[in-house]
């Protein structure tokens with residue numbers, strides 16, 4: 001009997017775990033190698049002084065994608081974690097005495113819009129009707145395409161869908177057809193910031209994010225976002241994935257255009273297929289020999305990255321009553337902040353920022369009568385982040401946070417840790433210290449993103465937030481499932497030979 005095909009997956013982020021689980025489910029013998037001592041990648045946790053801090057993602061949107069993920073394996077999210085819907089979904093702070101809570105209930109949300117701009121409640125219906133179509137096509141069709149070739153998008157029906165998706169119109173222009181109140185515009189443009197580009201540079205197609213947020217809701221897994229990772233790890237192990245933590249991959253050895261061995265700091269693993277879920281650029285530049293790279297240095301230099309982040313994890317020894325679970329400080333000019341991220345990358349003069357206070361919902365993440373705070377300031381990638389700079393921004397945002405909440409939070413800190421570019425590089429080998437991968441601009445969408453298959457090595461695949469479909473937890477889950485399908489198309493689970501002839505090698509991009 002032939003041996004099962006051995007797949008090595010590199011990286012235990014959402015994408016790596018998703019790919020590994022799906023491949024094991026298909027009968028491949030999967031080993032997952034992770035450099036850190038905890039799985040989850042950017043969604044790890046750490047504990048300090050009785051607090052449990054989620055290190056990265058905090059917004060749980062698109063619950064249907066998580067359901068689809070677990071359903072692939074005959075499971076549901078509730079088998080692994082307890083999800084609650086947040087109400088209000090979040091709060092937007094326009095100034096010390098000017099904040100708006102976004103209700104979960106749609107009728108109340110419409111009333112809120114109507115109060116802020118008469119007539120906008122009705123227009124919100126039409127805006128979301130179009131967004132629903134984009135969600136349906138975008139999330140149920142397009143993001144599942146491996147995007148290995150433009151021809152995947154060439155059917156008349158799909159081309160019709162593409163045109164109706166408004167891919168050639170900017171989100172900013174689209175939103176202004178419906179709303180003119182500057183605060184309402186900020187509310188509808190906020191989810192676009194997740195995509196790592198300005199509303200002017202983001203296709204209007206992404207109003208699907210508004211549908212996700214306003215109609216499907218903002219959710220939270222009790223215990224924190226890392227509960228999703230814990231569930232995925234359990235499922236992966238149930239399927240037989242061997243997870244090796246503290247295994248830093250150093251090199252992927254290629255013989256006869258096939259990746260044959262994966263060399264780590266702890267030993268060497270033989271492979272029939274390799275799926276790299278670590279940062280794409282790191283795999284290209286550091287793990288394969290230059291002649292096997294998919295893309296040149298020039299290609300990488302031209303990529304538009306989503307912002308990086310300066311983060312603070314704070315343990316506060318008292319409650320901060322004015323805070324909601326999610327709080328967006330839009331009390332400064334977004335145009336200036338966006339310029340300082342994208343056009344003239346530098347540390348921002350007066351940044352917007354975001355505060356998550358999961359202890360508002362979940363007593364398990366903080367000691368009694370304490371608050372667990374996570375502060376995120378979006379900043380340009382590739383900046384130097386010395387301690388003095390971090391401290392300057394800490395004081396700058398704390399002034400505003402303390403004025404808004406009326407509590408001298410700095411006097412009540414029992415834990416504080418900062419995290420920025422250098423930490424992303426050290427912990428995840430992050431290209432230019434990125435937090436959320438590539439920006440979702442028109443020219444970095446679908447088949448214009450770094451491809452999920454190596455063009456020179458027949459059994460080397462990529463997954464994760466730098467390839468299709470893009471950054472965010474739901475897209476990373478999808479990325480893992482999509483790459484697993486591609487591996488299964490090219491390689492039978494118990495064959496050592498490719499099912500298909502090798503793709504011919506063309507010149508480097």
Ligand SMILES: Cc1cc2nc3c(=O)[nH]c(=O)nc-3n(C[C@H](O)[C@H](O)[C@H](O)COP(=O)(O)OP(=O)(O)OC[C@H]3O[C@@H](n4cnc5c(N)ncnc54)[C@H](O)[C@@H]3O)c2cc1C
Pocket residue numbers: 010011012013014015016033034035036039040041042043055056057058059060061247248249250277278279282309311376427428429435436437463464465466470471472473474476
């Ligand atoms: C601060 C922050 C906030 C965010 N907020 C949200 C949010 O609210 N909602 C949302 O949906 N998304 C959010 N995101 C984005 C989301 O977290 C990411 O898109 C997603 O987690 C990326 O998953 P991934 O599997 O592609 O990559 P990663 O999580 O980075 O996984 C890659 C893994 O590869 C490992 N690795 C790297 N090099 C090697 C090597 N040489 N050998 C072995 N292993 C290696 C890394 O250690 C890591 O574990 C946020 C991200 C950040 C950073």
